[in-house]
Amino acid sequence: MNDTQALALTIRRHALRMVHLAKASHIGSALSIADIVAVLYGDVMNIDPADPRSPARDRFILSKGHACVAVYAALAARGFFPEAQLERYGKDHSDMMSHISHKVPGVEFSTGSLGHGLPFGVGKALAAKRRCAAWRTFVVLSDGEWGEGSNWEATMFASHHQLDNLVAVIDYNKLQSLRSVAETLALEPLADKFRAFGWAVQEVDGHDHAVLKRSLSGAPWQPGKPSVVIAHTTKGKGVSFMENTVKWHYSNPNDAQLAQALAELGE
Secondary structure, rough: OOHHHHHHHHHHHHHHHHHHOOOOOOHHHHHHHHHHHHHHHHHOOOOOOOOOOOOOOEEEEEOOHHHHHHHHHHHHOOOOOOHHHHHHHOOOOOOOOOOOOOOOOOOOOOOOOOHHHHHHHHHHHHHHHOOOOOOOOEEEOOOOOHHOOHHHHHHHHHOOOOOOOEEEEEEEOOEEOOHHHHHHOOOHHHHHHHHOOOEEEEEEEEOOOHHHHHHHHHHOOOOOOOOEEEEEEOOOOOOOOOOOOHHHHOOOOOOHHHHHHHOOOOO
């Protein structure tokens, strides 16, 4: 097991405990992005826990803000704040809200309503270009939120302004709040749509750390084009009874289910 795989395991364990303790939702969404988040925070992004507002830092935007426990866990594991603070997730008056909050050290932008993260990230990338700054912007999005027109407007804008310092990662787990993405609002042919909008496109296994590292660290793949990683993932990845089950978009594990899930993750 390499460092990012160990980080992904830590993220999954923390995420399960946080959702269980707070009786919160969206554990399936958090588990599906754990590997993506681990590779970004553990290997790819230029970040400094001792200086979370460094002007040189890469910017990370979680557009699917409901999956925040994965990012909170990664930030704690990387030393942005003590891991014990994760127990405050979802509590009254806590900065660690149930959708990602910029009040938490290391978080750039609060999201909740879908379709806002990419437009904000595009603005960040444009600002970096105009300032001749070297930092990049990474935006992780859900597949279901591509029903939001604001994302497609941002996609067109990014291509027009040649924002090759922007990397969008789509968590393509094929499930959204109530049923499959294909049944709700079909996205295919997704890769062809991005190519038509002028983006560089790669489709990857969103749980393969070596492939994710190569793809994310190599961007931009084509000068003058923003990059999109279509990451094929499994909702609830790592816990057998949560995988590919839409129930875990909203449900939280009881004591017995938490114990089983942690056991499956080697704890």
